[in-house]
Amino acid sequence: ASTGFAGFDDHMSKEIAEQPEVAARTIDALAPGVGDGSLWHGLVLPRFERVAVIGCGTSLNAGRVIASAFERLGGVPSTSFIASEAAETVIEPGTLMIALSQSGETADVLRAVDELDLSRSSLVAITNNEHSTLARRADSVLTCQAGPEIGVAATKTFVAQVVTGVATALSALVATGRMTPGEAARQVDDLKRLPDLLAHAIAVSSEALPPVVDSVLDEPGFLFLGRGSGIVFAAEGALKLKELSYRWAEHYPAGELKHGPLALIQEGTPVVVIDSGERRLESNIAEVEARGGRVIRIGGPGSTVPALGQSLTAPFPGAMDRWGPLESVVPLQMLARELAKALGHDVDKPRNLAKSVTVE
Ligand code: AGP
Numbered sequence: 001a002s003t004g005f006a007g008f009d010d011h012m013s014k015e016i017a018e019q020p021e022v023a024a025r026t027i028d029a030l031a032p033g034v035g036d037g038s039l040w041h042g043l044v045l046p047r048f049e050r051v052a053v054i055g056c057g058t059s060l061n062a063g064r065v066i067a068s069a070f071e072r073l074g075g076v077p078s079t080s081f082i083a084s085e086a087a088e089t090v091i092e093p094g095t096l097m098i099a100l101s102q103s104g105e106t107a108d109v110l111r112a113v114d115e116l117d118l119s120r121s122s123l124v125a126i127t128n129n130e131h132s133t134l135a136r137r138a139d140s141v142l143t144c145q146a147g148p149e150i151g152v153a154a155t156k157t158f159v160a161q162v163v164t165g166v167a168t169a170l171s172a173l174v175a176t177g178r179m180t181p182g183e184a185a186r187q188v189d190d191l192k193r194l195p196d197l198l199a200h201a202i203a204v205s206s207e208a209l210p211p212v213v214d215s216v217l218d219e220p221g222f223l224f225l226g227r228g229s230g231i232v233f234a235a236e237g238a239l240k241l242k243e244l245s246y247r248w249a250e251h252y253p254a255g256e257l258k259h260g261p262l263a264l265i266q267e268g269t270p271v272v273v274i275d276s277g278e279r280r281l282e283s284n285i286a287e288v289e290a291r292g293g294r295v296i297r298i299g300g301p302g303s304t305v306p307a308l309g310q311s312l313t314a315p316f317p318g319a320m321d322r323w324g325p326l327e328s329v330v331p332l333q334m335l336a337r338e339l340a341k342a343l344g345h346d347v348d349k350p351r352n353l354a355k356s357v358t359v360e
Pocket of ligand 1: 056057058059100101102103104105106109152153154155240243354355356357
């Protein structure tokens with residue numbers, strides 16, 4: 001029988017399933033313009049010395065991935081601003097400011113764009129709505145190829161934003177002589193493997209997650225840990241989980257554990273670790289397990305939910321140094337959704353939240 005969601009139980013599961021296709025579509029649309037700078041639609045990209053990203057929630061997390069891609073790919077200093085806190089920020093001349101908003105109508109982002117002094121910098125918008133207010137205010141607009149997203153929890157738009165932003169970074173680095181077109185083409189080839197990685201993550205997570213969810217049903221709080229490029233994915237996993245399951249969830253750089261949050265760990269406390277292969281994570285995991293914590297390891301050897309590049313038969317060397325363990329977002333989204341479903345919540349319309357937040 002039809003469920004009204006094209007064969008899926010809800011919009012969110014459909015949108016999660018669309019991610020490989022969204023990534024492929026986005027890469028196909030942007031790849032030709034990376035090597036020659038034409039991704040900028042004829043606009044002259046101003047010289048820039050640094051990059052700043054701005055956004056809220058999941059869009060801010062996508063922006064953080066993009067900011068670090070500029071740093072790791074091109075050595076460009078980067079920073080990120082929470083839009084609602086950005087008004088007082090001093091923007092240095094020569095800043096390439098990238099505002100991210102799925103809807104392009106988020107009040108905190110629009111206000112920040114209005115109030116920041118961007119007179120000596122350039123504003124690029126990455127949005128899923130090319131007709132939005134944000135798109136109209138920007139000097140340059142890159143539209144995500146995600147298609148409409150109905151679920152309040154952002155899923156496929158996160159992937160589309162990251163891919164769009166990484167392509168933007170590559171294009172900008174080529175256009176400013178920081179990267180050769182040949183090197184950019186090699187990076188794009190790596191990016192083209194992403195759809196398969198996302199599809200693999202969906203398939204594996206569907207099998208692996210149900211027993212994991214069963215084991216944490218009664219747990220009131222969750223910790224999400226990562227190191228380096230994995231930290232922002234820990235943040236995104238914690239955001240998804242609290243948004244959908246209404247359980248407390250915090251994220252930390254794993255090295256911070258012993259400086260406070262370790263006190264939270266007791267028998268059964270779920271600790272989700274984005275295992276991007278960083279050696280020091282093993283001692284953090286041991287610290288949690290020694291106190292009875294329930295480690296849910298995403299990726300890496302011995303993973304509970306293998307999704308990262310190194311768990312594939314054909315590994316994806318180095319990608320995590322460039323744009324982070326992007327495919328790890330899939331099991332994080334699915335964990336949040338499965339837990340929320342098991343608790344009887346509406347995963348498309350979580351309580352108290354709106355898809356587009358047009359008030360400050
Ligand atoms: C994500 O799951 C949230 N619903 C929320 O954090 C969202 O990403 C945020 O409100 C920003 O929205 P925007 O991308 O439309 O600006």
